[in-house]
Amino acid sequence: MSLARLNGQQRDKPPRQRHLRGRQAQKGRRxxxxxxxxxxxRPWAVPLMALTSLVNLGAGAxxxxxxxxxxxxxxxxxxxxxxxxxxxxxxxxxxTSGRLITALMIVGGLVVVQLTIQSLLELANSGYFRxxxxxxxxxxxxGMHNHVILCGYGRIGREIAEQxxxxxxxxxxxxxxxxxxxxxxxxxxxxxxxxxxxxxxxxESGIHHCRALVAALPSNAANLYVILSARGLAPRCRLIARAxxxxxxxxxxxxxxxQVVSPYVAGGRTMAATxxxxxxxxxxxxxxxxxxxxxxxxxxxxxxxxxxxxxxSLAELQLGRRSGALVLAIRTPxxxxxxxxxxxxxxxxxxxxxxxxxxxxxxxIVLGSSDQLQHFxxxxxxxxxxxxxxxx
Numbered sequence: 001m002s003l004a005r006l007n008g009q010q011r012d013k014p015p016r017q018r019h020l021r022g023r024q025a026q027k028g029r030r031x032x033x034x035x036x037x038x039x040x041x042r043p044w045a046v047p048l049m050a051l052t053s054l055v056n057l058g059a060g061a062x063x064x065x066x067x068x069x070x071x072x073x074x075x076x077x078x079x080x081x082x083x084x085x086x087x088x089x090x091x092x093x094x095x096t097s098g099r100l101i102t103a104l105m106i107v108g109g110l111v112v113v114q115l116t117i118q119s120l121l122e123l124a125n126s127g128y129f130r131x132x133x134x135x136x137x138x139x140x141x142x143g144m145h146n147h148v149i150l151c152g153y154g155r156i157g158r159e160i161a162e163q164x165x166x167x168x169x170x171x172x173x174x175x176x177x178x179x180x181x182x183x184x185x186x187x188x189x190x191x192x193x194x195x196x197x198x199x200x201x202x203x204e205s206g207i208h209h210c211r212a213l214v215a216a217l218p219s220n221a222a223n224l225y226v227i228l229s230a231r232g233l234a235p236r237c238r239l240i241a242r243a244x245x246x247x248x249x250x251x252x253x254x255x256x257x258x259q260v261v262s263p264y265v266a267g268g269r270t271m272a273a274t275x276x277x278x279x280x281x282x283x284x285x286x287x288x289x290x291x292x293x294x295x296x297x298x299x300x301x302x303x304x305x306x307x308x309x310x311x312x313s314l315a316e317l318q319l320g321r322r323s324g325a326l327v328l329a330i331r332t333p334x335x336x337x338x339x340x341x342x343x344x345x346x347x348x349x350x351x352x353x354x355x356x357x358x359x360x361x362x363x364x365i366v367l368g369s370s371d372q373l374q375h376f377x378x379x380x381x382x383x384x385x386x387x388x389x390x391x392x
Contacts, residue, residue, distance in 0.1 A: 047116035054112050055081070058105045065097035076102075081109040138204060144190075145209045147172055151196035151226050152216040153180040156242060156263060160214060161189060172205055197225035202233055212238040215257075220248040224255055231256030294328070295373050297364040300385040306360055309383050315354030323376040325368030327352055332362050358383075 058080070059073040068076070080102055094102060147170035150157055157173070161184070164171045173184045174196040184191045194201040196217065207213060213230050215223040223241045230239055241257040243249040249260045303310050309317065320326060330349045349356055366376055377384055 047119040050112050051116050054108055058101065061101045062098065065095060065101060077105065080105045081113060144170055144172060144206050146170065146211045147206065148211050149174060149205050149207065149213040150216060151214065152218065153184050154216065154218055157216040160216060169211070174201060174205055197222055197229060199229050199233060202229055207234045207237060210237060212240060215239070215241040217242070220244055224251060227252055227255040227257045292367060292369060293373060294365065294367050297366060297377060297380060298385045299358065299360060299362045299364065299380070299383055301361040303360050306358070306383040309358050309380070310360065311357055313355050313357045314352060319376060319379055323368070323379055324372040325366045325376040327364055328367050329365040330356060330362055331365070332359065
């Protein structure tokens with residue numbers, strides 16, 4: 001064997017030895033147990049565990065030395081640690097071992113109790129418990145599904161919240177004003193005190209799995225920011241915004257709002273409808289207070305998904321009889337009409353008869369209870385592209 005080859009082998013040994021030493025060191029290291037990891041995340045657990053251990057050890061020591069029952073043992077530990085003294089007539093005289101245990105309990109109690117109180121006070125002063133409550137509250141918000149996000153709790157927002165609560169709809173209020181937050185909390189509402197115009201606030205409020213978002217802030221610019229942020233985060237979310245002018249309404253629609261409501265226009269229309277058709281307005285109010293709901297069932301534009309439903313009439317399908325729900329209207333998009341300018345081919349068919357046939361892309365407006373509407377959707381099956389709830 002040549003000298004160069006021998007030197008090469010000698011140079012190869014140290015890296016291998018280091019590698020083996022590293023593997024042995026890794027095997028020798030034992031990761032922290034799960035219990036220690038939990039204790040590191042709960043700084044209050046260590047002092048409380050120390051206090052609990054001291055109480056149980058003291059009670060066990062009295063049990064062994066004095067022969068008392070557990071009630072008397074824990075009572076002795078309590079009056080010793082609380083420095084109340086031994087004025088109880090029922091407490092039996094202590095033996096020498098009992099006095100030694102009592103002395104140790106007094107010394108240990110002064111140390112452990114003081115450290116426990118000091119640790120809890122430090123955690124309270126540092127805001128640990130406040131952050132813990134906030135984290136639990138945010139976890140509760142993340143668990144909300146199919147809810148309505150209400151941005152703004154002013155006069156209009158308060159009325160919206162009352163209507164939604166009357167319908168037992170899960171509601172989350174996003175508000176910045178401390179006074180309005182306190183008012184909403186007094187009414188038992190779930191409130192997130194944050195800026196609704198920020199993306200992180202909308203994500204925290206659960207915009208990806210909400211039912212709808214209502215922007216009812218007093219400023220048109222703020223509502224515009226909310227709609228822009230919400231549409232960018234959740235393209236399929238239903239967005240409803242408040243507007244004080246026609247110009248603001250146009251900008252909100254361009255920003256992505258599905259529906260824009262002006263309080264003045266809506267109030268004027270309601271007053272005019274009450275003057276012209278009071279029975280219809282009263283019917284809608286009664287409907288809002290009942291268990292009936294109005295939902296929109298959007299059919300898919302893919303004919304393959306409609307399957308056997310494509311081209312069949314309502315009389316043939318018997319959707320109303322089988323589900324118990326009532327089809328109020330059917331709307332066909334103008335882009336799917338063969339000739340939108342024909343008067344005999346309307347885009348909206350109110351109170352459709354049994355001869356009306358289903359076609360891809362149609363929107364079915366259906367009235368019924370929750371169970372009836374759910375059954376109606378099950379009958380549509382794969383032909384259903386989406387469901388939207390309408391507030392009566």
